[in-house]
Amino acid sequence: MKCTSGFVLQSIALTALLSLALVSSWASAHSGATGIVKERMDAMKDMSDQMKVMGDMIKGKQAFDVQAFIDGSAIVAKHSPEIPGLFPKGSGGHQSEALAKLWNEWERFEVKAKRTAEEADKLSELSKSGADQNALRKQFVMLGKSCKSCHKDYRKKKKQ
Ligand code: HEC
Numbered sequence: 001m002k003c004t005s006g007f008v009l010q011s012i013a014l015t016a017l018l019s020l021a022l023v024s025s026w027a028s029a030h031s032g033a034t035g036i037v038k039e040r041m042d043a044m045k046d047m048s049d050q051m052k053v054m055g056d057m058i059k060g061k062q063a064f065d066v067q068a069f070i071d072g073s074a075i076v077a078k079h080s081p082e083i084p085g086l087f088p089k090g091s092g093g094h095q096s097e098a099l100a101k102l103w104n105e106w107e108r109f110e111v112k113a114k115r116t117a118e119e120a121d122k123l124s125e126l127s128k129s130g131a132d133q134n135a136l137r138k139q140f141v142m143l144g145k146s147c148k149s150c151h152k153d154y155r156k157k158k159k160q
Pocket residue numbers: 030037040041042044045047048051076080083095096097098099109110112113116143146147148150151154155156
């Protein structure tokens with residue numbers, strides 16, 4: 001009897017452990033990324049978190065708060081000029097979703113990073129200058145397009 005309940009307990013513990021492992025690998029698909037790849041994923045994630053906050057305000061899901069645009073555009077403006085430096089040659093493959101052709105089209109890749117920085121700077125200036133929501137929305141869309149323009153060419157499509 002003692003022996004059986006011990007076994008049951010053990011298998012419950014094992015099941016719990018396994019499902020925990022499954023959940024955590026599902027929550028972070030890139031948990032295996034390390035070094036510079038992890039660093040650029042974190043920078044990209046940082047930017048997309050800000051884009052989400054601003055996007056929700058633009059869609060009316062959250063109350064509009066100009067400070068979120070001032071802070072959010074500053075974070076994107078800070079990270080986007082760092083993008084080329086986060087993609088050293090040979091850092092593709094493994095966990096990375098970067099397409100190898102980006103290193104063959106390096107100047108074009110750099111231009112796309114620069115454009116994102118410029119659009120973020122514009123959004124930053126507008127939000128500090130007291131521009132109306134419509135102007136902020138238009139510039140936010142421009143910024144979002146600049147992210148997409150690089151992903152379209154240089155990031156693997158999501159599997160699904
Ligand atoms: C100059 C090109 C370029 C620009 C501009 C760019 N990205 Fe990316 N982004 C990439 C590439 C390439 C990857 C794939 C990186 C990898 O997996 O190694 C990526 C990955 C990501 C990811 C996934 C990160 C992860 O955890 O795997 C997110 C989120 C993201 N970008 C958001 C953004 C947002 C938001 C912007 C605009 C504010 C932006 N990116 C601008 C090239 C770019």
